[in-house]
Amino acid sequence: MKLRIHRTVAAALVLLLIETAVLPWLVPAAWSDRILPHFPFLVTLFVALTAGRHIAFFFGLGFGLLQDVLFYGHLIGAYAFGMALTGYLAGLAAYRLRPVPGLYVSMTALGGFVLDMIVYAIYRLFQVTTVSPFFAIEWQVLPTTVVQAALAAMLYFPFRRLLIRTVPASASQGSDERSASG
Amino acid sequence: MIGLVLFIALIGFTMGRTRLTWAEKFLHDTFGAVQSVLYQPVGAVAQFVRDMGRLSEVYRENEVLRQTVARYAQDQMRYNFIELENERLKRALEFTERQKQLYRYRYLIAQVIGYSSDPYNRSFRIDLGARDGVREKMAVQTVDGLVGIVSRVSEFTSTVMPLTELDPNSPTAIAVSATALGKESKTFGVVDAYDRETGLFRMSRIDPDDPLEEGDIIITSGLGALFPRGIVIGTVVKKQVGDFGLTLTADIRPASAFDHLTEVFVVVVPDMDLAETEAP
Numbered sequence: 284m285k286l287r288i289h290r291t292v293a294a295a296l297v298l299l300l301i302e303t304a305v306l307p308w309l310v311p312a313a314w315s316d317r318i319l320p321h322f323p324f325l326v327t328l329f330v331a332l333t334a335g336r337h338i339a340f341f342f343g344l345g346f347g348l349l350q351d352v353l354f355y356g357h358l359i360g361a362y363a364f365g366m367a368l369t370g371y372l373a374g375l376a377a378y379r380l381r382p383v384p385g386l387y388v389s390m391t392a393l394g395g396f397v398l399d400m401i402v403y404a405i406y407r408l409f410q411v412t413t414v415s416p417f418f419a420i421e422w423q424v425l426p427t428t429v430v431q432a433a434l435a436a437m438l439y440f441p442f443r444r445l446l447i448r449t450v451p452a453s454a455s456q457g458s459d460e461r462s463a464s465g
Numbered sequence: 466m467i468g469l470v471l472f473i474a475l476i477g478f479t480m481g482r483t484r485l486t487w488a489e490k491f492l493h494d495t496f497g498a499v500q501s502v503l504y505q506p507v508g509a510v511a512q513f514v515r516d517m518g519r520l521s522e523v524y525r526e527n528e529v530l531r532q533t534v535a536r537y538a539q540d541q542m543r544y545n546f547i548e549l550e551n552e553r554l555k556r557a558l559e560f561t562e563r564q565k566q567l568y569r570y571r572y573l574i575a576q577v578i579g580y581s582s583d584p585y586n587r588s589f590r591i592d593l594g595a596r597d598g599v600r601e602k603m604a605v606q607t608v609d610g611l612v613g614i615v616s617r618v619s620e621f622t623s624t625v626m627p628l629t630e631l632d633p634n635s636p637t638a639i640a641v642s643a644t645a646l647g648k649e650s651k652t653f654g655v656v657d658a659y660d661r662e663t664g665l666f667r668m669s670r671i672d673p674d675d676p677l678e679e680g681d682i683i684i685t686s687g688l689g690a691l692f693p694r695g696i697v698i699g700t701v702v703k704k705q706v707g708d709f710g711l712t713l714t715a716d717i718r719p720a721s722a723f724d725h726l727t728e729v730f731v732v733v734v735p736d737m738d739l740a741e742t743e744a745p
Contacts, residue, residue, distance in 0.1 A: 304499075304500040304503035304504040304580075307580040308507050315724035317584075350582075352489055355479075356588045357635070359475060360479065361583070399584070410634055412635075418661075
């Protein structure tokens with residue numbers, strides 16, 4: 284099992300575009316400040332589960348930085364830091380575990396919570412926001428986490444089909460024959 | 466550990482900046498091009514579906530609008546007379562060219578092309594940039610009222626910080642001087658905060674003798690000439706004594722929505738330096 288990294292980057296870019304340009308229309312107006320899923324983050328955790336923590340770290344760093352720069356508001360770095368760290372930690376936690384759907388969904392729920400809390404902490408630290416942590420959790424973190432976990436459940440199988448190159452168990456030792464045919 | 470230090474340095478460094486480097490501009494513009502292809506069609510479909518759902522409401526809205534248009538026609542005549550007279554008086558009083566140009570705003574129509582999904586920075590992007598005459602700190606409004614301030618500008622696109630990011634404690638704080646419709650010469654206050662928990666703006670530094678009342682419509686005052694005057698901000702819902710007891714504060718319900726926007730106007734205040742050099 285091997286991750287197709289080019290396809291993964293392309294998928295994350297497309298999903299980032301969908302997140303910023305299509306998703307705002309699908310979320311009802313009353314919830315638009317509360318449900319803010321991050322698609323590149325979902326891809327980062329998928330990378331963490333299938334390709335290990337180091338690749339996930341750089342993946343999260345890159346796409347977090349992209350998110351920060353594209354909507355450069357108060358400061359750059361909150362998402363780059365958060366996504367790199369959560370990607371690395373998820374890779375560390377899932378080390379040697381089989382990437383099954385249940386693990387991915389629960390990892391996204393946990394990781395999404397951690398990411399949103401890191402971002403909140405950074406903004407709070409630099410006094411960009413002054414809302415209380417409990418309000419932030421109730422207002423934005425919990426709804427987003429729930430939706431993100433649901434999206435992860437929906438996206439797991441498409442991800443696996445499109446982004447993973449499966450190596451049949453019998454051919455795993457004969458890699459030279461695969462490269463000859465490919 | 467080194468990473469953490471680097472990040473804190475990066476965050477600190479990027480906090481007070483307004484200019485963008487060419488790399489950031491390039492990213493903004495390339496993404497902006499694709500986003501604009503996606504956001505508008507999807508928005509059109511979404512709005513169509515929603516409109517179908519509230520046809521009866523549209524019918525009633527149409528009635529109200531027709532009455533409003535009738536009233537506008539009357540006001541238009543009055544306005545023409547007043548404007549003529551105003552011009553004549555300005556000439557009689559020998560206003561300078563700068564003073565005459567002061568309130569002649571230009572409105573650039575911009576399309577929204579994407580929303581940030583960062584909960585503490587709900588910036589959105591518009592499809593006009595430096596090339597179209599957009600500059601930092603310009604006001605952005607919808608037909609309902611003020612929505613935000615242009616925060617970053619690249620060549621073909623710009624980023625708008627919505628008014629919901631107003632926070633007096635933030636290091637990048639911006640305040641909007643405001644007054645009440647119909648009480649322009651008597652009321653003054655500063656809209657400088659948005660309360661996420663209640664969804665209301667706070668207008669502070671109001672004089673204790675101010676005639677401001679609940680239900681008044683708050684508009685920008687244009688004092689300082691950086692910000693255009695006469696843009697609706699919202700309606701007063703509550704007035705109370707401020708933190709130190711010396712001034713009053715008022716809670717204001719925003720006039721405009723801040724999400725699901727498609728078309729916004731960037732208000733261009735006439736360039737003061739330009740007007741002065743052009744004047745004889």
